[in-house]
Amino acid sequence: MQRLWLIEAAKYSVLPLDDRRVERFNPDLAGRPQLVKGKTQILFGGMGRLTENSVVNIKNKSYSVTAEVIVPNSGANGVIVAQGGAFAGWSLYAKEGRLKYATTSSGSSCST
Numbered sequence: 001m002q003r004l005w006l007i008e009a010a011k012y013s014v015l016p017l018d019d020r021r022v023e024r025f026n027p028d029l030a031g032r033p034q035l036v037k038g039k040t041q042i043l044f045g046g047m048g049r050l051t052e053n054s055v056v057n058i059k060n061k062s063y064s065v066t067a068e069v070i071v072p073n074s075g076a077n078g079v080i081v082a083q084g085g086a087f088a089g090w091s092l093y094a095k096e097g098r099l100k101y102a103t104t105s106s107g108s109s110c111s112t
Helices: 002-011 021-025
Strands: 078-084 088-095 098-105 108-111
Antiparallel strands (some): 088 098
């Protein structure tokens, strides 16, 4: 069975196996070039989903989020911007007309 598995793995080019999940996802650790250079980025309404490699990498770094938000007279509720994955993420959102921020990392969470 092991031999058959190795034959099939070689046949479909899945070798070598790589269990460095965290390192592969962080361009700084993996040594990959980044699409976005610098420490700031401007996002606009209606941009939709952006891939992880098309935004500033903030993994294991201090960061701040600044947003210019126009709240209609009727109030606001919902996500303004969010970034996240399998292990961590953050969100800037409106709840009952007030801006809120929430973050999680490796099972912990914080909300303000």
